[in-house]
Amino acid sequence: MAQLSTPLPPTSEPESQATEIHLDADLDDESFTLPPEQASQTNRFREELRTCETDMERYELCVQKRDELLNRHAGLQLLISTCELIMSTECPTYQRRKRARRGDSGQEDDAEQWHRFLGLATEGDRIKSNCLSALKEVARCWGRQVTQHYHWASRREKYCNQLRAAARKVPQWDNAVTGLNWSILQRSENVRRRPVKASVNPIEQQDLEYLKTWSQRAPFENPLPINHTPHGLGFDRFGLLVHKEFALILPQVDGAGSIGLSASLEGHFDTSISIHLPEAEELETSNQTSRDPISAVITEPPNMSSRRRRSSLSDIAQPKRPRIDTPLVFTGRPGASEDRPAQDHTPNDAYRRRVLAELEQATPLPGSHGEVTNHLLRELLVKVQHPNTGSSRGAVEAFFCTGDEAAHMVETQSSGHSPIITKDQQPFQWGNKGRPIEQFLRRFCVLDLTVSVQIPSHPSTKQSFEARKLGEVKERFLNGEDTSDPWNILDLQSPIQCIHPKFLTGENCGLFYDVRNSALMEGSAERVTASPHKWTEWKDVDTWALLSEGGHHTAPHMDSHGYSTWITCQEGFIGFGWMSCPTEEEREGWMAEPHRYTGGRWRYIILKPGQTVFFGPGTIHFVFRARAYQTLGLGGHILLWSGIEWWIRIVLAELKNPAITNEEMKKSAPKLVRAVTRLVEAKVNEGRKEELGGEDAVNKFFKSVKVRSYNERL
Incomplete structure (x- = not known):
């Protein structure tokens, strides 16, 4: 028997609710026309509109959404315009078809696609043409990196012209960013004015109008104090007040209610849309003025003395010590990117200031x-x-390179004596079983072995280190307790293979391997079967590990035996400083008093996980670390065939001044010099002087070796 269905009673819902349901049903069409991410964005936008209390608030949100979408559209047009230009210059077939007005392949759908593409490219050309002149002038005043970072080209001609007018009035970025910050602050506190956009570029035209008359306002010389930062806002990499999603430095309130800084060293920004400025000089914002860029972020309120700020940094609030089991570590796949590492001025300076305050x-x-x-x-x-990284501003003090660029510089010895910084060059990859330091220590199976541990509290009249068991080291680092006497593990053998950076595997980097092999092989080209006595004559220096607790620092020194050195950061942040391009007088002054000398030009970088620094023989360098992070670096030494003349000069200087190196050399250095000399003679006999730096370098090398031999006989 068929079951009869009971008809549903008529709905009693109010008409307005039924209408709302009907509208939502119509809007479901977006699920067919938009990808899931964009559909989710539209749903969030709808909810934001519904939560507004007044219709004027809803209208302001509509204006913000309009500007956001138009800016994205303009940015895409600029990108298409640039790609179309590349097609025209690199693809002859495309160029011919474009000239013949036949940008299609004979298929109707393809022709329509080309028509749309060329239409957008033409509009992008127009935007670029209208904005380029203004943006070039802005870049000359405020720096190319600033100009590109904020995607100003996407804001169209009127906005760019206002930018240019403001840059003419206030041509230095650290002054401009201060004025803009005061305007953005006032706007954020005034409910009747447009709110601060959640965008990489929060600058409105009214902010630019404010900036143009800012020099007539008070306080012209006072940057925005950190304790004036509104909730939800912070400072980006160039010191501008932005929404917290785009901030690199956020105010942090501690338990006592005082405001300090929470600085992330791994800030990420959307830089997918930018305009190429081929004639604009690339300026680093920190080099445009004598004022420190961070002074636009960390400063006293206007009524406080600036003298105290210069004389003491201990009043900078210290971030709370993070949990050791949640460090910032390198999790990317090595070799996945050929991009250059960034020189992040603002977070690097925040790190330096933190260490200085701790000291x-x-x-x-x-x-x-x-x-x-x-x-x-x-x-x-x-x-x-x-460090200076642009040749237009004088000697280049550090090279930030891709792996291929770094390899070329090392093979051709074209970096001079300046460090090379690159990233993603380590073949070895960490697993997912804990942080790198945990995985590193787990690879040591025999924990009764001893290792030298440097301890700061040891008297300066005695050795700075003592022997400790690996088991004790492992327990201390895994417990991660705070300490005022941080350990630094010296001369630690790396238990990990395949850590040698890829850019240091060229023929020019093989001198030390050739030295060791020639000594161990004893006239045979077969696999090494040297006696244990032979092996002990040659210390394994090609790879090692640097394991340290936070807050341990290493004073300026040269690496022994004239070695070139590479260090790849694995965990934590490692501050690396060096004396840049020292004159002979500065080098001799430092060698005379290595524990007191502070003359010369000192530069620094902060190594982040995955980044490698490579520096040559005789580099006077030091290391500093914030207390918050344990650090692990994997490193090694090499010798370059093309650098023998400079190498022997450094070895002789280190033998003459044993206090400047980190190791004893009296017995081992002469053996190394003799072995290198034999190999150099062999290459010269083969007519390969150019690989050694040329005839002049070879002659100077042999002359220095003779001087060394003569001094030994005396």
Whole structure:
């Protein structure tokens, strides 16, 4: 028997609710026309509109959404315009078909696609043409990186012209960003004015109008204090007040209610849309003025003395010590990117200031190694600066390179004596079983072995290190307890294979391997079967590990035996400083007093996980670390065939001044010099002087070796 269905009663819902349901049903069409991510964005936008209390608030949100979408559209047009130009210059077939007005392949759908593409490219050309002149002038005033970062080209001609007018009035970026920050602050506090957009570029035309008359306002010389930062806003990499999603530095309130800084060293920004400025000089914002870029972020309120800021940094609020089990570590796939590492001025400077404040607050034991090192590092970190990376501004002090660029520079010896910084060059990859330090320590199976541990509290009249068991080291690092006497593990053998950076595998990098093999092979080209005695004559220096607790610092020194050195950061952040392009007088002054000398030009970088620094023989360098992070670096030494003349000069200087190196050389260096000399003679006999730097370099090398031999006989 068929079952009868009971008809549903008529709905009793109000008409307005039924209408709302009907509208939502119509809007479901977006699921057929938009990808899931964009459909989700439209749903969020609808919900934001519904939560507004007034219709005027809803209208303001509509204006924001309009500007956001139009800016995206303009940015895409600029990208298409640039790609179309590349097609025209690189593809002759495309060029011919474009000229013949036949940009299709004979198929109707394809012709329509080309028509749409060329239409967008033409519009992009128009935007670029209208904006380019203004943006070039802005870049000359405020820097190319600033101009590209904020996607100003997508804001069209009127906006770019206002930018140019503002840049003419306030041509230095650190002054301009201060004025813009005051305007953005006032706008964020005034409910009747347009709110601060959640965008990489929050600058409105009214902010630019404010900036043009800012020099007539008070306080012209006072940057925005950190304790004035509104909730939900922070500072980006160029010191501009932005929405928190785009901020690199956010105010942080501690338990006592005081405001400090929370600085992320791994800030990420949307830089997918930018305009190429072929004639604009690439300016680093930190080099445009004597004022420090971070002064636009960290400063006293207007009524406080600036003298105290210059004389003491200990009042910078310290971020809370993070959990050791949640560090910032390198998780990307090595070799996945050929991009250059970024020189992040603002977060690097925040890190330097944090370490400097910690040094001021530290109370090392009187007469200890820690006291001597801390005093020297405190003086150096006050004067140290970011390295110059542009040849238009003088000698290049550091090269930030892709892997291929770094390999070319090493093989051709074209970097001079300046460090090379690159990234993603380590073949080895960490697993997912804990942080790198945990995985590293787990690879040591025999924990009764001893290792040298540098301890700052040791008296400066005695050795700075003592022997400790690996088991003790492992327990201490895994417990991660706070300490005022941080350990640094010296001369630690790496248990990991395949850590040698790919850019250091060329023929020019093989001199040390050739030295060791020639000594061990004893006239045979077969696999090495040397006696244990032979092996012990040659220390394994091609790979090693640097394991340190946060807050341990290493004073300026040269690496022994004239070695070139590479260090790849694995966990934590490693501050690396060096004396840049020292004159002979500066080098001799430092060698005379290595524990006191602070003359010369000192530069620094902050190595982040996955980044590698490579520096040549005789580089005077130091290392500093914030207390918050344990650090692990994998490194090694090499010798370059093309650098023998400079290498022998450094070896002789280190033998003459044993206090400047990190190892004893009296017995091992002469053996190394003799072995290198034999190999150099063999290459010269084969007519390969050019691989050694040329005839002049070879002659100077042999002359230095003879001087060394003569001095030994004396």
